[in-house]
Amino acid sequence: MIVLLVLFLGSISLVAALFAIHTKSLLSAVISSGVVSLVASILYIVLHAPDVAMTEAAIGSGLTTVVFLLALRKIRSARKEDHRG
Amino acid sequence: MAKRVILLLLLCGLAVLFYKTLTGMGPTLTLAPMSQQMVTDAPQTLGSQNVITAIVVTMRGLDTLGEVAVLFIAAAGIGFLLRKEHEHRREMRRDGSEILKTGARLLLPLIILFGCYIFTHGHLTPGGGFQGGVVIASGILLFILSDVSRSVNHSLLSISESLSGFGYAALGIAGFFLAAGFLDNRFLPMGTFGSLFSAGAIPVIYSFIGVKVGCELTGIFTSMQEDA
Numbered sequence: 647m648i649v650l651l652v653l654f655l656g657s658i659s660l661v662a663a664l665f666a667i668h669t670k671s672l673l674s675a676v677i678s679s680g681v682v683s684l685v686a687s688i689l690y691i692v693l694h695a696p697d698v699a700m701t702e703a704a705i706g707s708g709l710t711t712v713v714f715l716l717a718l719r720k721i722r723s724a725r726k727e728d729h730r731g
Numbered sequence: 732m733a734k735r736v737i738l739l740l741l742l743c744g745l746a747v748l749f750y751k752t753l754t755g756m757g758p759t760l761t762l763a764p765m766s767q768q769m770v771t772d773a774p775q776t777l778g779s780q781n782v783i784t785a786i787v788v789t790m791r792g793l794d795t796l797g798e799v800a801v802l803f804i805a806a807a808g809i810g811f812l813l814r815k816e817h818e819h820r821r822e823m824r825r826d827g828s829e830i831l832k833t834g835a836r837l838l839l840p841l842i843i844l845f846g847c848y849i850f851t852h853g854h855l856t857p858g859g860g861f862q863g864g865v866v867i868a869s870g871i872l873l874f875i876l877s878d879v880s881r882s883v884n885h886s887l888l889s890i891s892e893s894l895s896g897f898g899y900a901a902l903g904i905a906g907f908f909l910a911a912g913f914l915d916n917r918f919l920p921m922g923t924f925g926s927l928f929s930a931g932a933i934p935v936i937y938s939f940i941g942v943k944v945g946c947e948l949t950g951i952f953t954s955m956q957e958d959a
Contacts, residue, residue, distance in 0.1 A: 696857035697783050700849075704865040709948065712872060716955040 651692060659685040676714045683707035778921045779854040779930040787859065788933050792914030796903065798861075799943060803896065806947040810954045827877035835877035842870030850941030854930040860937040864944025871949050875956070883953045892946035899939040902932050 662681040669675050683706030690699035762770060773785035787795055827835070850863030875881055902914075909918035916936070922929030 697781075697859070697862075700858050700862040701865075704862055704869065708869055709865060712869075712952070713955065716952070720955070 648692060652689065655685050655689050655692075659689075672718055673715075676711055676718065679714075680707045680711035683710070774924070777916060777930060777933070778924055779916075779933055780925050781854055781856065783857075784853045784859050784933060784937070785930070788853075788936055789914060789916050792903065792936075795940070796899070796914070799896070799899065799940060802944065802947055803892075806951050809951050813954050826879050831877045835873050839870050839874045842873070843867050846870065846941065846945065850937050851927070851934055853937040854933045855925065855927070860940025861944050863937075863941040864946075865948060867941070867945035868948035868952065871945075872952050875953065883949060885950070885953070888946045888950050888953075892943055892950070895939040895942040895946070899936060899943065902936055902939070906932065 659682045662678040662685070666675040666678040666682070669678070683702055687699045687702035687707065690696075690702055761767075769786055769790060770782055773779055773782040773790075777785045777789055779785035779789075826832075846863045846865075846867035848863075849858040849866060850860045853859030853863070871883070875883065904913070906915035906918055907913045911917065914936075916931035916933045919931040919935070920928075921931055927934070
């Protein structure tokens with residue numbers, strides 16, 4: 647049962663990681679790399695490491711994604727100003 | 732061609748190494764002597780129900796101090812690089828919808844309360860200062876994103892951040908003079924095992940870490956988000 651769950655979660659995280667590499671849209675890449683972290687945090691709970699799982703869920707899938715999104719928005723607004731100037 | 736052959740050889744060598752590691756891996760049924768010592772010592776001499784917290788805050792407390800310092804340097808670097816340039820035109824952000832605003836206003840106290848719960852109960856349940864601080868920062872982030880008119884008082888952030896950092900280091904030095912060594916938790920009363928006020932200075936130290944991490948991460952967000 648646990649082996650099946652781990653295989654299922656592992657395949658989700660592989661698919662999300664490959665999608666993040668191959669997609670053209672930067673936004674989808676950021677979101678799917680957040681999904682990888684979320685699946686990893688579930689795996690940590692399965693492996694009985696709740697402390698690490700909490701850190702991974704909060705920092706890996708929450709904060710890192712937000713920081714990447716803010717950086718993405720910054721790059722876009724900088725490009726817009728370049729076009730104008 | 733030669734490049735490809737070398738690459739293939741390197742990959743084969745890597746595969747052999749990984750195969751050796753994989754076949755040698757099995758469930759560890761006995762702890763190494765040092766881990767055994769730590770696991771039996773943490774509840775008995777340090778009085779902490781959560782062994783991981785006792786290791787992170789007390790036995791490996793210097794590493795945690797280093798981590799907090801690294802986070803501080805990262806936050807300071809981001810604040811320095813992205814400091815506000817006043818000649819930049821401020822981009823108008825879209826205001827959040829009514830549902831988002833009301834939801835954020837309802838959820839913010841609950842999220843902050845949950846963050847405080849995580850870091851004050853670090854010695855009893857999973858979690859601790861870092862996790863609690865991150866939860867608080869994410870609540871504040873939700874509040875800022877939902878309502879454009881809200882902003883964060885940066886001087887309050889930096890004051891509470893430096894005060895908690897000072898308190899953390901001061902408690903470490905107090906352990907040096909009053910107990911066995913730097914960051915030793917046994918100079919405050921130990922309390923009953925498993926209650927909120929127990930394990931000496933561990934909950935106090937974790938509360939300082941929680942406030943510090945929350946302030947630093949909020950500072951990172953706001954400095955990245957404000958002058959976009």
